Amino acid sequence: MNSAFKAWRKRVEWKSHGWCNVFTVSFIVVALLFVFIGLPILGQNNWGRPRKSHSSANLADDLRYKKMSDNYTTLNQPLKPEKLPIDEDTPESARTWTSSNGEDWVLVFSDEFNEDGRTFNPGDDPVFEGVNLWYWPTQDYEFYDPGQLSTKDGKLVITMEKSDKYEGHDYISGMAQSWNKFCFQGGYLEVKVSLPGNGEYPGFWPAVWTLGNLGRAGYGATTDGLWPYTYNSCDEGVLVNQTNPTLSGLPGQRLNACVCKGDHPSPGIGRGAPEIDIFEGAVAWGGGPTMSMSCQVAPFDFHYQIQTDKTEILTTQPKGAVNYTEHNSYIGGPLQQSVSAVHHIDKAWSGGKGYNTYGFEYEPGNKGYVQWYAGQKGVWRLNADAIGENKLSRVGARVIPEEPMYIIMNFGMSDSFGGVDFNNLKFPAHMYIDYVRLYQHPDKIRLSCDPPDRPTSKYIQDHARAYFNTDIKNWKATNYSLPEYSINNKCK
Incomplete structure (x- = not known):
């Protein structure tokens, strides 16, 4: 918003050239002091502020973003x-x-989606x-639009359909987030889904x-x-590429435990945006529906290999059967290490006709589990020891996420997750969520x-x-x- 200010002018008639010279010399001295003393001081106090203006974010934009952050926080x-x-x-x-440890936990959050509209x-x-x-980040075909989220017949409905609403995208769908509104640390999170x-x-x-919560999904700078750092050590694991470009393509842990006093939410503590997935659903080419149940971590183990003997597959069904579970063959790449299992499900639990529950229970920390x-x-269990210290990649223990975690529910479509059979998929398509419930120790x-x-x-x-x-x-x-x-050795 632009404001107009009236400038009041006052003419001064100088009676003496001497006074004019004094004023001129004084002005030059003050200006030089500001350039050589004032500006460096301002520069040293630039924590968390832009070093220079950003081409796509002028002052009006920054004021708008600041107002939005105040409203959201x-x-x-x-x-x-x-x-x-x-x-x-x-x-x-x-x-x-x-x-899983036989403790009685209580319901602390739920949404049954029973109110239509x-x-x-x-x-x-x-x-x-x-x-x-x-x-x-995953080069999705769809554009996410809030209008693709609705409630009907006691369900949250996420609809994907063909649309030319957004240039460059032929599909629209929905993603619901509780970012910066509702978070949790530890507990059992469950959803019932078709x-x-x-x-x-x-x-x-x-x-x-x-x-x-320090990472806002879809906002790449955050x-x-x-x-997916979940790390509280100060060693090579926090550096660019873990000092090994063939292993890691990550830029280094920006808010690590080595940070000097300054632009850090909690100096001395390693911070990140770790990820735990209840599920990512897929259908294999020529196969049935499966779910990846994963925890994404960084920094990485040597060859992305965890200590699998510190994990447990809890199902006993034969290979290929409904409810059969196996370690995921995808274990990571330059941008993430995926600690994951694949769980086979019944195709009847699809299309709004059949439902099943899915969830994860976890205890944060270096003695925790998921x-x-x-x-x-x-279905399967990851103990913290499985992602403990790795001397081959010279990293300390990754921890079961200690960050406040928020919930994301979305319906996407991308070649980066197994390819797309456009010849047979039908649109519009719907993902149905009957409820979301969270339990914690009292x-x-x-x-x-x-x-x-x-x-x-x-x-x-x-x-x-x-x-x-x-x-x-x-x-x-x-430009922050x-x-x-x-x-x-940068601390002063």
Whole structure:
């Protein structure tokens, strides 16, 4: 918004050339002092502020981004709200969960989607919001539009259909996120889902997953140098490519444990945007429907090989049968290490005709675990020791994610996840979610996006351009400063 200011002018008649000379000399001295003293001081106090203006983000844009970040962010959001966000329609029989360790956990969040006609535009819903963007990191065919999310007949419906609404994209679909609104640390997250299509043809990529709140999915600058790091050591693992370009193509952990005092949400603690997927659904060419149940981590093990003896496959069905589970043959690449198993499901649980439950239970930290479920039965388990210290790649232990995690539900389509059978897929197609429920230990309720041990809100507010401009795809392009690292002897 432009403001007009009136300039008041006052003419001064100098009676003496001497006074004029004094004024001129004084002005020059002050200007030189500012150039040689004032500007360096301002430059030294540039933490979290742009070094120079960004070509696609002028001052008006920055003010708009700052206002958006203020509206989206709750500083010091309590770990346990006064009233737990539990949907009153959740039946009493579903308000407790017995953990894999035999503990009684309680329901702390639920959404049954029983109210028809809900919308998910910005500001419409207290928890979930539909994004409006192209998910370029995986080169998706579809453009995500909040209008593709709706509730009907007690379900959240995500619709993919052909459309020319967005130039360069022939399809539109939906992605709902709880980013910066609802997060959690630890617990059991469960969804009941009917997958899109008929379970026979490849191409649809439905997913329900979680991401650390410092990374906003679809906003590349925020995940650059943070995804999928879950690391709290100060060693070669935080450096560019882990000092080994043949192993890693990552830019280094931007907010690592080596960061000097400065532009860091919690100096001395390694921060990141780790990812735990309840599932990513796919149909194999000539095969049936499967689910990848994964935890994405960085830095990487040598040849991306975890200690598989520290994991457990919990199903006993024969190979190829429904509910058969096996370690995923894809274990990683230059941008991620994927700790994953593939679970085979029934194609009847598709198209809105049949449903099944899927979830994961986890305990954060270097002694923690993640256990995945289907039909409320354990599928496979990752213990923290499986991603412990690796001397061959010279990295310390990766930890089961300690960041506040938020929920993402989306229906995508991309060649990067198995290819697309355009000849046989039918549109429009729908992904149905009956409910989302979260359980935690009654003494460990943690539902904050800004917890004291892993704060995020102030950092998001101070870097609003990165968190609200989808066009900026890496941190360097934001022109925000990078913190200095003690591992490079940069601390002053």
